[in-house]
Amino acid sequence: MNHRALTGSDNYFEDFTPGMVVRHARGKTVEAAEHVLLTNLVMNTAHGHFNEHAMQGGLFGQRMAFGGYTASLVIGLASQDTAENAVEELGLDGIRFPTPVFAGDTLYAYTEVLETGAAGREDAGVVTFRHWGVNQDDKIVFEGRRRALIKRRPQSRP
Amino acid sequence: MSDFRERAVLWPKGRFFEDFEPGDRFEHHWGRTINEGDNALFTATTLHFNPRYFNAEYARAEGHPGVVACPMLVFAIVFGLSVEDLSESGGAFLGVEDLTFQRPVYPGETLTARSVVLERRPSSSRPELGIVSWRTEGFNQNAERVIEFTRTNLVGRRAAGEEK
Numbered sequence: 001m002n003h004r005a006l007t008g009s010d011n012y013f014e015d016f017t018p019g020m021v022v023r024h025a026r027g028k029t030v031e032a033a034e035h036v037l038l039t040n041l042v043m044n045t046a047h048g049h050f051n052e053h054a055m056q057g058g059l060f061g062q063r064m065a066f067g068g069y070t071a072s073l074v075i076g077l078a079s080q081d082t083a084e085n086a087v088e089e090l091g092l093d094g095i096r097f098p099t100p101v102f103a104g105d106t107l108y109a110y111t112e113v114l115e116t117g118a119a120g121r122e123d124a125g126v127v128t129f130r131h132w133g134v135n136q137d138d139k140i141v142f143e144g145r146r147r148a149l150i151k152r153r154p155q156s157r158p
Numbered sequence: 159m160s161d162f163r164e165r166a167v168l169w170p171k172g173r174f175f176e177d178f179e180p181g182d183r184f185e186h187h188w189g190r191t192i193n194e195g196d197n198a199l200f201t202a203t204t205l206h207f208n209p210r211y212f213n214a215e216y217a218r219a220e221g222h223p224g225v226v227a228c229p230m231l232v233f234a235i236v237f238g239l240s241v242e243d244l245s246e247s248g249g250a251f252l253g254v255e256d257l258t259f260q261r262p263v264y265p266g267e268t269l270t271a272r273s274v275v276l277e278r279r280p281s282s283s284r285p286e287l288g289i290v291s292w293r294t295e296g297f298n299q300n301a302e303r304v305i306e307f308t309r310t311n312l313v314g315r316r317a318a319g320e321e322k
Contacts, residue, residue: 003219006209026205034203041199042231042238043190045171046246067251068234069204075230076204083208087220088259089229092307095254144254 004154007084012153013125016082016113024078024109032103035065042068065101067142074133074142077109082131087124088149095144099135106136114145124149172246174316175288178275184243186271190235192227194265200231227263229305236296236305239271244294249287249312257307261298268299276308280315287312 032052039049048055049066056062071092075083083089101107115128127150133142159165201211209216211228218224245251263269273294281287290313296305 001215001219003216006213006216028205038200038203038234039238041196042234043188043241044234044238045242046248048248066234068230068237071254072200072204072206072228072230072234076201076206079205080207083206086208088262091259092233092257093255095257097251097253100250 008080009153011081011085011150013085013116013127013150014153016116016127016150018113018115021110021112022081024081024111026077027106027108028073028077029106030065030073030101030103032063035069035101035103036063038069038072039066042066044068060100060102062102065103065105067095067097070097070101070107070133070142071095071144073107074109074131075146077107077133078111078129078131082111082127082129082146083148085151086148087151090126090147090149093145093147095142097142099139099141101135101141105141107133107141108135109133119149122152124151126150171242172248173243173313174247175278175280175290175313176316178278178290178292178313180275180277182275184240184273186239186243186273188239189268189270190239191268192231192235192263192265194225197225197227197231197265200234201228204228204230206230222262223264225265227265227267229259229263232259232263232269232296232305233257233307235269236271236294237309239269239296240273240292240294240309244273244290244292244309245311245313247314249314252289252310252312255308255310257305259305261302261304263298263304269296269304271296278313281312284312286315286317288315289313
Protein backbone atom coordinates (compact mmCIF):
# COMPACT_ATOMS: atom_id res chain seq x y z
CA MET A 1 0.00 0.00 0.00
CA ASN A 2 1.40 3.37 -0.99
CA HIS A 3 0.24 5.34 2.01
CA ARG A 4 1.00 8.72 0.53
CA ALA A 5 -1.31 8.01 -2.39
CA LEU A 6 -4.23 7.50 0.01
CA THR A 7 -4.62 11.19 0.77
CA GLY A 8 -4.67 14.32 -1.37
CA SER A 9 -1.56 16.20 -2.45
CA ASP A 10 -3.16 19.67 -2.38
CA ASN A 11 -4.11 19.90 1.28
CA TYR A 12 -0.83 19.87 3.18
CA PHE A 13 0.17 22.56 5.66
CA GLU A 14 1.87 24.63 2.91
CA ASP A 15 -1.38 24.78 0.94
CA PHE A 16 -3.16 26.84 3.61
CA THR A 17 -2.71 30.62 3.62
CA PRO A 18 -4.44 32.95 6.06
CA GLY A 19 -7.36 34.70 4.37
CA MET A 20 -8.19 31.92 1.93
CA VAL A 21 -11.88 31.02 1.92
CA VAL A 22 -13.22 27.88 0.30
CA ARG A 23 -16.62 26.49 -0.48
CA HIS A 24 -16.56 22.71 -0.10
CA ALA A 25 -17.87 20.75 -3.05
CA ARG A 26 -20.40 18.39 -1.50
CA GLY A 27 -23.56 18.91 0.50
CA LYS A 28 -25.52 16.36 2.48
CA THR A 29 -29.23 16.07 3.20
CA VAL A 30 -29.99 15.32 6.84
CA GLU A 31 -31.95 12.07 7.10
CA ALA A 32 -34.10 11.62 10.23
CA ALA A 33 -32.87 8.04 10.60
CA GLU A 34 -29.29 9.19 10.51
CA HIS A 35 -29.36 12.14 12.89
CA VAL A 36 -31.47 10.15 15.35
CA LEU A 37 -29.17 7.12 15.06
CA LEU A 38 -26.06 9.15 15.78
CA THR A 39 -27.77 11.00 18.66
CA ASN A 40 -28.66 7.65 20.21
CA LEU A 41 -25.25 6.16 19.41
CA VAL A 42 -23.53 8.84 21.50
CA MET A 43 -25.94 8.35 24.43
CA ASN A 44 -27.59 11.76 24.18
CA THR A 45 -30.82 11.23 26.17
CA ALA A 46 -32.63 14.47 25.26
CA HIS A 47 -35.76 13.20 23.51
CA GLY A 48 -36.27 16.49 21.70
CA HIS A 49 -33.88 14.89 19.22
CA PHE A 50 -35.68 11.54 18.89
CA ASN A 51 -39.34 11.79 19.98
CA GLU A 52 -41.24 13.17 17.01
CA HIS A 53 -44.59 12.83 18.80
CA ALA A 54 -43.58 14.95 21.79
CA MET A 55 -41.94 17.55 19.57
CA GLN A 56 -45.03 18.02 17.43
CA GLY A 57 -46.36 20.05 20.36
CA GLY A 58 -43.11 21.98 20.79
CA LEU A 59 -41.59 25.18 19.48
CA PHE A 60 -40.62 23.79 16.06
CA GLY A 61 -43.28 21.10 15.68
CA GLN A 62 -40.67 18.42 14.98
CA ARG A 63 -37.44 16.88 16.23
CA MET A 64 -34.36 19.05 15.99
CA ALA A 65 -30.95 17.61 15.14
CA PHE A 66 -28.44 17.42 18.01
CA GLY A 67 -25.83 20.17 17.73
CA GLY A 68 -23.06 17.62 18.18
CA TYR A 69 -24.34 15.92 15.03
CA THR A 70 -24.60 19.20 13.11
CA ALA A 71 -21.06 20.20 14.12
CA SER A 72 -19.74 16.76 13.15
CA LEU A 73 -21.45 16.77 9.76
CA VAL A 74 -20.30 20.30 8.87
CA ILE A 75 -16.72 19.53 9.89
CA GLY A 76 -17.10 16.28 7.96
CA LEU A 77 -18.20 18.15 4.83
CA ALA A 78 -15.03 20.25 5.20
CA SER A 79 -12.80 17.31 6.14
CA GLN A 80 -11.44 16.05 2.84
CA ASP A 81 -10.07 19.51 2.10
CA THR A 82 -9.00 20.53 5.61
CA ALA A 83 -8.49 17.35 7.66
CA GLU A 84 -7.45 14.59 5.27
CA ASN A 85 -3.78 15.20 6.05
CA ALA A 86 -4.36 16.13 9.70
CA VAL A 87 -2.04 14.31 12.07
CA GLU A 88 -4.03 15.40 15.08
CA GLU A 89 -7.14 17.41 15.83
CA LEU A 90 -6.18 19.91 18.52
CA GLY A 91 -9.33 21.74 19.46
CA LEU A 92 -12.51 23.69 18.77
CA ASP A 93 -13.68 27.09 19.93
CA GLY A 94 -16.47 29.60 19.37
CA ILE A 95 -18.95 26.89 18.35
CA ARG A 96 -22.42 28.35 17.64
CA PHE A 97 -25.65 27.11 16.09
CA PRO A 98 -27.49 30.20 14.78
CA THR A 99 -30.27 28.25 13.00
CA PRO A 100 -31.74 24.88 14.03
CA VAL A 101 -31.34 21.85 11.74
CA PHE A 102 -34.16 19.46 10.89
CA ALA A 103 -34.51 16.27 8.88
CA GLY A 104 -34.76 17.17 5.21
CA ASP A 105 -32.37 20.11 5.45
CA THR A 106 -29.34 20.02 3.20
CA LEU A 107 -26.09 21.30 4.65
CA TYR A 108 -23.04 22.74 2.92
CA ALA A 109 -19.72 23.82 4.39
CA TYR A 110 -17.38 26.79 3.97
CA THR A 111 -13.96 27.35 5.51
CA GLU A 112 -11.65 30.30 6.08
CA VAL A 113 -8.01 29.85 7.02
CA LEU A 114 -7.41 32.14 10.00
CA GLU A 115 -3.85 31.40 10.99
CA THR A 116 -0.95 29.07 10.29
CA GLY A 117 2.04 28.44 12.51
CA ALA A 118 4.87 26.15 13.45
CA ALA A 119 4.30 23.16 15.70
CA GLY A 120 6.64 21.36 18.05
CA ARG A 121 7.63 19.00 15.23
CA GLU A 122 9.23 19.39 11.84
CA ASP A 123 6.81 17.41 9.72
CA ALA A 124 3.60 19.30 10.53
CA GLY A 125 2.21 22.75 11.32
CA VAL A 126 -0.80 24.14 13.14
CA VAL A 127 -3.66 25.59 11.09
CA THR A 128 -6.60 27.45 12.60
CA PHE A 129 -9.73 27.27 10.45
CA ARG A 130 -13.12 28.91 10.75
CA HIS A 131 -15.84 26.62 9.46
CA TRP A 132 -19.41 27.51 8.59
CA GLY A 133 -22.33 25.25 7.82
CA VAL A 134 -25.24 26.64 5.82
CA ASN A 135 -28.57 25.09 4.92
CA GLN A 136 -30.47 25.01 1.63
CA ASP A 137 -31.84 28.50 2.35
CA ASP A 138 -28.32 29.84 2.85
CA LYS A 139 -28.92 30.29 6.59
CA ILE A 140 -25.94 29.67 8.86
CA VAL A 141 -26.54 26.58 11.00
CA PHE A 142 -23.04 26.21 12.44
CA GLU A 143 -19.94 28.29 12.92
CA GLY A 144 -16.79 27.62 14.84
CA ARG A 145 -13.02 27.61 14.87
CA ARG A 146 -10.97 24.44 14.64
CA ARG A 147 -7.25 23.94 15.23
CA ALA A 148 -5.47 20.99 13.69
CA LEU A 149 -1.95 19.76 13.22
CA ILE A 150 -1.54 19.31 9.45
CA LYS A 151 1.26 17.40 7.73
CA ARG A 152 3.83 19.37 5.79
CA ARG A 153 4.26 18.23 2.19
CA PRO A 154 6.70 15.30 2.14
CA GLN A 155 9.96 16.22 0.41
CA SER A 156 11.07 12.85 -0.87
CA ARG A 157 9.30 10.45 -3.17
CA PRO A 158 7.42 7.70 -1.35
CA MET B 159 -58.38 -0.91 40.38
CA SER B 160 -58.12 2.22 38.31
CA ASP B 161 -56.38 2.32 34.98
CA PHE B 162 -52.58 2.09 35.17
CA ARG B 163 -52.31 5.44 33.45
CA GLU B 164 -54.30 7.14 36.19
CA ARG B 165 -52.17 5.52 38.88
CA ALA B 166 -48.86 6.25 37.17
CA VAL B 167 -46.57 8.93 38.57
CA LEU B 168 -43.99 10.41 36.22
CA TRP B 169 -40.43 9.30 37.03
CA PRO B 170 -38.78 12.49 35.87
CA LYS B 171 -35.44 12.91 34.15
CA GLY B 172 -33.06 15.82 34.08
CA ARG B 173 -32.26 18.83 36.22
CA PHE B 174 -33.40 22.42 36.14
CA PHE B 175 -31.74 25.81 36.23
CA GLU B 176 -32.26 26.13 39.99
CA ASP B 177 -30.37 22.87 40.56
CA PHE B 178 -27.06 24.24 39.27
CA GLU B 179 -24.87 26.14 41.72
CA PRO B 180 -21.47 27.24 40.45
CA GLY B 181 -18.95 24.67 41.66
CA ASP B 182 -21.42 21.77 41.73
CA ARG B 183 -19.84 18.62 40.28
CA PHE B 184 -21.40 15.75 38.41
CA GLU B 185 -19.96 12.32 37.67
CA HIS B 186 -22.05 11.33 34.66
CA HIS B 187 -23.75 7.99 34.23
CA TRP B 188 -22.98 4.89 32.20
CA GLY B 189 -19.67 5.42 30.46
CA ARG B 190 -19.33 4.08 26.95
CA THR B 191 -16.89 1.73 25.27
CA ILE B 192 -16.24 2.95 21.74
CA ASN B 193 -16.27 0.01 19.36
CA GLU B 194 -15.07 -0.29 15.78
CA GLY B 195 -18.63 -0.21 14.48
CA ASP B 196 -19.44 3.07 16.24
CA ASN B 197 -16.40 4.68 14.74
CA ALA B 198 -16.94 3.30 11.23
CA LEU B 199 -20.60 4.37 11.23
CA PHE B 200 -19.84 7.81 12.62
CA THR B 201 -16.98 8.67 10.26
CA ALA B 202 -18.85 7.30 7.23
CA THR B 203 -22.13 9.11 7.86
CA THR B 204 -20.49 12.42 8.83
CA LEU B 205 -18.17 12.11 5.80
CA HIS B 206 -15.08 12.51 7.94
CA PHE B 207 -12.46 11.69 5.33
CA ASN B 208 -9.17 11.18 7.13
CA PRO B 209 -8.10 7.55 6.64
CA ARG B 210 -6.59 7.27 10.13
CA TYR B 211 -10.20 6.85 11.35
CA PHE B 212 -11.14 4.02 8.96
CA ASN B 213 -8.02 2.49 7.40
CA ALA B 214 -6.13 0.42 9.99
CA GLU B 215 -3.05 -0.03 7.78
CA TYR B 216 -2.75 3.71 7.25
CA ALA B 217 -3.30 4.38 10.96
CA ARG B 218 -0.55 1.87 11.86
CA ALA B 219 1.83 3.48 9.36
CA GLU B 220 1.11 6.76 11.17
CA GLY B 221 2.21 5.27 14.48
CA HIS B 222 -1.15 4.19 15.95
CA PRO B 223 -2.00 0.65 17.10
CA GLY B 224 -4.98 0.61 14.72
CA VAL B 225 -7.74 2.98 13.62
CA VAL B 226 -8.17 6.09 15.73
CA ALA B 227 -11.62 7.04 17.03
CA CYS B 228 -12.78 10.18 15.23
CA PRO B 229 -12.31 13.08 17.69
CA MET B 230 -15.79 14.40 16.84
CA LEU B 231 -17.19 11.03 17.99
CA VAL B 232 -15.25 11.33 21.25
CA PHE B 233 -16.70 14.82 21.71
CA ALA B 234 -20.23 13.66 20.92
CA ILE B 235 -20.07 10.70 23.33
CA VAL B 236 -18.64 12.71 26.23
CA PHE B 237 -21.30 15.34 25.55
CA GLY B 238 -24.00 12.67 25.25
CA LEU B 239 -23.11 11.09 28.59
CA SER B 240 -23.52 14.51 30.25
CA VAL B 241 -26.97 15.32 28.86
CA GLU B 242 -29.22 13.75 31.50
CA ASP B 243 -27.39 15.51 34.32
CA LEU B 244 -26.99 18.85 32.61
CA SER B 245 -29.39 19.70 29.84
CA GLU B 246 -32.18 17.18 29.40
CA SER B 247 -34.83 19.57 30.72
CA GLY B 248 -34.86 21.28 27.36
CA GLY B 249 -33.54 24.48 25.92
CA ALA B 250 -31.16 25.09 23.09
CA PHE B 251 -27.50 24.13 23.03
CA LEU B 252 -25.89 27.56 22.71
CA GLY B 253 -22.26 26.75 22.13
CA VAL B 254 -18.88 25.32 23.02
CA GLU B 255 -15.70 27.18 23.93
CA ASP B 256 -12.14 26.17 24.57
CA LEU B 257 -12.38 22.52 23.55
CA THR B 258 -9.11 20.58 23.50
CA PHE B 259 -8.53 17.03 22.33
CA GLN B 260 -5.79 15.79 24.65
CA ARG B 261 -4.98 12.25 23.58
CA PRO B 262 -6.07 9.85 20.88
CA VAL B 263 -8.85 7.36 21.69
CA TYR B 264 -8.93 3.90 20.09
CA PRO B 265 -11.85 1.51 19.59
CA GLY B 266 -12.04 -0.76 22.63
CA GLU B 267 -11.38 2.11 25.02
CA THR B 268 -14.01 3.23 27.51
CA LEU B 269 -15.00 6.84 28.03
CA THR B 270 -16.49 8.40 31.14
CA ALA B 271 -17.45 12.02 31.72
CA ARG B 272 -17.73 14.53 34.51
CA SER B 273 -18.65 18.22 34.69
CA VAL B 274 -18.53 21.21 36.99
CA VAL B 275 -20.95 24.17 36.90
CA LEU B 276 -19.13 27.35 35.90
CA GLU B 277 -21.94 29.91 35.98
CA ARG B 278 -25.66 30.43 35.63
CA ARG B 279 -27.83 33.42 34.82
CA PRO B 280 -31.46 34.02 33.91
CA SER B 281 -32.37 34.54 30.26
CA SER B 282 -33.50 38.14 29.74
CA SER B 283 -35.66 37.27 26.73
CA ARG B 284 -37.06 33.88 27.87
CA PRO B 285 -38.18 34.00 31.55
CA GLU B 286 -38.96 30.27 31.55
CA LEU B 287 -35.31 29.49 30.75
CA GLY B 288 -31.90 30.15 32.23
CA ILE B 289 -28.39 30.01 30.81
CA VAL B 290 -25.88 27.61 32.37
CA SER B 291 -22.24 26.91 31.51
CA TRP B 292 -20.32 23.81 32.52
CA ARG B 293 -16.76 22.59 32.10
CA THR B 294 -16.95 18.96 30.96
CA GLU B 295 -14.06 16.48 30.89
CA GLY B 296 -13.88 13.04 29.29
CA PHE B 297 -11.53 10.28 30.48
CA ASN B 298 -10.39 6.93 29.18
CA GLN B 299 -10.31 3.71 31.23
CA ASN B 300 -6.90 4.66 32.68
CA ALA B 301 -8.31 7.94 34.05
CA GLU B 302 -6.33 9.86 31.44
CA ARG B 303 -8.17 12.93 30.24
CA VAL B 304 -8.91 12.78 26.51
CA ILE B 305 -11.06 15.89 26.03
CA GLU B 306 -12.16 19.01 27.87
CA PHE B 307 -14.64 21.72 26.87
CA THR B 308 -16.97 24.43 28.12
CA ARG B 309 -20.60 24.08 27.08
CA THR B 310 -23.42 26.59 27.43
CA ASN B 311 -27.09 25.72 27.22
CA LEU B 312 -30.49 27.19 27.82
CA VAL B 313 -31.98 25.18 30.70
CA GLY B 314 -35.60 25.01 31.82
CA ARG B 315 -36.50 26.75 35.09
CA ARG B 316 -38.23 24.62 37.67
CA ALA B 317 -41.57 26.45 37.71
CA ALA B 318 -41.92 26.09 33.97
CA GLY B 319 -40.45 22.59 33.96
CA GLU B 320 -42.93 21.14 36.42
CA GLU B 321 -45.76 21.71 34.00
CA LYS B 322 -44.08 19.47 31.44
